[in-house]
Amino acid sequence: MTTTPEFRRTGPQPPEPVLSVRQVLALERVLAGEPEVVAGRDRLDRPVRWVHVAEAADVGVMLSGGEMVLTTGVLLAGDEARQTEYIRSLHRAEAAAVVLGLGRAFPAPPEVMRRAAERCGLPMVVLHRPFPFAELTEEVQSRLVRQKFAAISMSETVRTALTGLITAGAPLRRLLDEVARHSGCPVVVTNLAHRVLGTAGERSAVDDVLRDWDRIARQAGGTAGDGWIRAELGGRGERWGRLLLCGYRGDQATGRLLAERAAEALVLHRMLGGTSAHSWEEQSAQSLLTDLVSGVVPARQLLPRARAAGLPVNRRTFVPLVVRDGEPGQLGPVLRLLGLPGIVAELADGVAAVLLSLARDQDAEALTAHFAARLRTRQPAVVAAAAPRTAWEEVPDGLREARHVADAVAGSSAALELPDVVRLRDVHLRGLVRLLRDDPQVQSFAERELDGLLSEPEPELLNVLRTYLATGRNKSRTALLHHVSRPALYRRLEAIQTRLGVDLDDFEQAASVHIALLAHDAQQG
Template identity: 85%
Template sequence: MSTTVELPEPVLSVRQVLGLERVLAGEPEVVAGADHLDRPVRWVHVAEAADVGVMLSGGEMVLTTGVLLAGDPHKQAEYIRSLYRAEAAAVVLGLGRAFRTPPEVMRRAAERCGLPLVVLHRPFPFAQLTEEVQCRLVRRKFAAVSLSEAVRTALTGLITAGAPLQRLLDEVAQHSGCPVVVTNLAHRVLATAGERAAVDDVLRDWERIARQAWGHHPGRSGTGGGSEGDGWIRAELGGRGEHWGRLLLCGYRGGTATGRLLADRAAEALVLHRMLGGTVHSWEEQSAQSLLTDLVAGAVPAGRLLPRARAAGLPVNRRTFVPLVVHGATPARLERLLRLLGLPGLAAELADGATAVLLSLARDQDADVLTGRFAARLRTETGVPDAVVAAADARTAWEEVPAGLREAQHVADAVAGSAPALDLPPVVRLRDVHLRGLIRLLRDDPHVQAFAERELNGLLCAADDDLLSVLRTYLATGRNKSRTAQLHHVSRPALYRRLEAIQARLGVDLDDFEQAASVHIALLAHDAQQR
């Protein structure tokens, strides 16, 4: 990966030059090429030679009095054509010395070529205009250098400190003053930064913006929601000969050249960050994690998250949403399973190590059947036979998705760690967790915590995890000694000895239903508190 970004040539548009105070004093009039005033002016060149075109390299605004063109219509037309071939930005003709009015031959030729032709009705020294424009261009050059180094220093410092992707994008957004969007090659939004309302506006219209931003001009930098002149500037992300993403500045208000520089500096830093960060899909995982975590937390209204979900590639119009939480499988593994089954959805790790999955199904698809198929294939084809798939009832309204995810999380937490002993169905729902679900809801109650400590004190003080595990399995299997011995890979006599030790330490008779139930509730509360 190259770490050198070429600084762009500082430019002003023809329109900007004509708006300068010194130029306005000359009473400029655009007599041809009025539709091309946004052309960039790289330099100002004063020349009277008829063959000036051979001296140009492109982007120049040529100033002339036309003294060598007067009286020769052929020279006048050829003069305009030579400037067009040299890719001049515009030609400014000072009236008075050679022409009293705009020469019609030059006007028609310029109009045909699309070359802006400007006449000055009041003459003034061309040196003043040259000095003014050149000074502004030099100042822009220094401003571009300063911005380039400031951005590079800031982003390099963040990468060195191990900052996450979002922190880098926040820094880019601060320098650009506009929304910043990072996508993969399929235009799926992976991350955003900038003022929240402005970002939401971009994401709300993302499908149109993505088509316009990447439907044309496949070069390194290109146009966006309108054109680069409108501040929609992109940069490709990739390294080692492979492209894997894009960065877009949405509505950058500075100069186009400076915007390109900023986008390139940001892209350079993001490529380095990704190369140092490890897996190829880490940004996709971070995008899904951010969205699903915000949905679960409920701090942001679901309606405000809808544009993010749509931009992330999740179908949201007239869909049935199935919230799942899975224990025992990584997001990457679940994403692969979703692709294998052809199920649209997102998967992301939650704070407790579980993985949230949000399926988006067509209204005519059977949500229960597809959820069951997902759970069955998870166990048989991904090598996770003990995975727990907790599901909430399907939702048809996006606003109900956060509650569904929290319900699935509640179910998954209620059975976590006890799945083998409970003989659970392939997909666990709220109706399957019974007492465990209630205890999880009450786990933070001080009375419940005190009850659990009191009932289990004999085992907790001894810190005997083996006996606690045996007790947990024994109660979860309905006090089935054969099943408990099988799950712990011990003989029946060995299990009896452990159960006797448990009863002695707790001072209870586990054959007594009420005492066993009391210990079971205490153990459920203890496990819920520990998780």
């Protein structure tokens, strides 16, 4: 595929390696010279790109910016005008700092140079002990070269790893995990509205970030600082999201390179996979709702993720829903059409969860019914709902209740007259049997009662029995649903009674067979 080479050519180049003035002054060889900062103490975090030895007053013409200039001042002694011009020349050339070795030319820090450096905001350092400048130059240059090599190596390692994951069809979460592994800090991907689409990193650290997400989101569009590094996501002249390294502790230039490499990979992942920021939002919702349903993660720990995903959580009424036998892709559009805040995720094939977040003064029952009715005009789905919850900690139980209700009526919607919204009170015996389906005695009972039909290679008679009992032994409706005449249905019912050895006109025997069939269907999933 030709996209990957293009991805390689257009990526950002490794940054120029830098050390700060403060880092240079902390080197062991420099400390041996007893350095003293006499001016520009508040500018010691300036980056040092190179070290240069220069004595001429017009030294600025030889610099390109970011140099730490070393001098003994031998050509400046006794000429205050030259001393001042020397400092001004360094300032104009955007030098990082000037280091003056005290000795024969200047036995003490020159006040003229100190004042000029202070006015220009140029860090000025004096060395009180004799110091071979060649050692400092060698030390700094070797560190910068090693730093550049490490940045290039890291860049290629990250690029290779992410490209391999994309080629293998890995999901967004796997790519973010790889970025977090290299950055050693939480990684967050958002859309332009600051809604979180994905996270990675140590769970507790991610939770700390999301807990304060409102403040962080407001600052996300500004200049990153203190290890908060941002990279924009987009292509073809359109931005659609951003990636954040939250609290990166390494070199900032390397962190920016890592963020850019990660951003490139995410854009490529979206292009090759045909996905969108919206589908990433769905993946984020799926992860959140799956964790809520499973109960593996306590609900209170998931609250920051829900808030960062854009779900209103303060003083809300939560309505847990599960939709079966429908098209999950229709749920989000219906929510947006009705203006209902909530999140949607597919839990399994044909099963999706919806969590509505309504204001306390809204009629939860009426809005839930309105949502279900609108959805059922588009598709014949089963909408199961739990009772509304006002506490976030109760949401997982609500989702499990809605899932239980949806599963209890699974496969029977054609035979049952279901309301638009099915609730626990609507599933009656069917719901109880489903709860007990794994009990060995219930399983044995179902096998014993239905043995005469379960051994049949064709399930036609079992299907007829299922419909007949589900419709309340309504022969006309059963014949209609199976597209057979009444006499043909009577023959099938006779065959069922003969094989099972029961009289379906007897209420107790019919009830026993019905319970066994419900248990069998629940066991079969």
